[in-house]
Amino acid sequence: METFSSLECFVRSAEVGSFAEAARRLSLTPAAVGKSVAKLEARLGVRLFQRSTRSLSLTEAGQVFLGEVSASLHTIQNAVANLASVEGRPAGTLKVSVGTVFGRLYVVPLLGEFLRRFPDIRPDWHFDNRQVDLIGQGFYAAIGGGFELPQGVVARKLTVAHRVLVASADYLARQAAVSSPEDLRRCDGILIRSPQTGRVRSWQLTARNGEHQPLNLSPRMTMSDSEAACAVAAQGLGVALVSMPFAVPWLQAGTLQRVLPDWYVDDGHISIYYAEHKLLPGKTRAFVDFIREQFAEQQLASRFDALFDKESPVAG
Secondary structure, eight states, rough: HHHHHHHHHHHHHHHHHHHHHHHHHTTTTHHHHHHHHHHHHHTTSOOOOESSSSSSEEHHHHHHHHHHHHHHHHHHHHEEEEEHHTTTBEEEEEEEOOOHHHHIIIGGGGHHHHHHHHEEEEEEEEOSSSSSTTTTTTEEEEEEEEEOOTTEEEEEEEEEEEEEEOEEEEEEEESOOOSSSSGOOOOEEEBBBTTTTTOOOEHHHHHTOOOOOEOOOEEEESSSOOOHHHHHHHHHHEEEEEEEEHHHHHHHHHEEESTTTTEEEEEEEEEEEOOSSSOOOOOHHHHHHHHHHHHHHHHHHHHHTTTTTTTSTTTT
């Protein structure tokens, strides 16, 4: 077990490039991690890391060794986690990352049923709109959209990621009819700034018939959050382009309505991500299967599809 612990310290340090960060994620001290790696180097008779006061990098031997042991270590860890299950049931801490508002609206309400089925799992859910390092940060799963797919991580599609134009009935009543994308030029635009890049993206509208047009909203104000943009639009201050999952509650309540309901922005998919292993931890498999089942049963994919039913309250 001492060798296994040393391997774990080595792999984690290599993944994050720091003894201190590896120690934090392993709930150890940096000194303990450094000592453990040093013992492994002494046992192997090679130096695995080049150390300096400012950096930690793998030697050539360390790179080769990491490639040989990393996958096997994760498989062993998963096997241990599965054996630790309670009477064969999925058990243990389940660390998951999910978008802040999306998680609150659509994932948190599923928690009660999930725990009724899997009472021995302890949720450790992190709400963040940024992409996480699934493997390096020790997450078992993540839910989101537009993520790059690093090596060793797989994605299972949950629903389309559509964005739609919304405004209050009061605002639209004060404007000339908006019947084509060109008419958006004279509307007050509530634009969304990416909290990651700080930029306002240029979007392309797609029509029900497949036609494409650039989105040209006259900028009136900028927000970094779709929920905030919905709240501002509900005050009659302009037209906002927001993610469909955020728009749904406002559309159902009648506080907002679709603008140009035959047009939308295709922003890819919302997916559930998890590390690909031959032996997937039981708690991860339980969570992935449960989320996919619930999205299907509640027909969330249809609710988030901007073109599902344009006559429904959700679609305007």
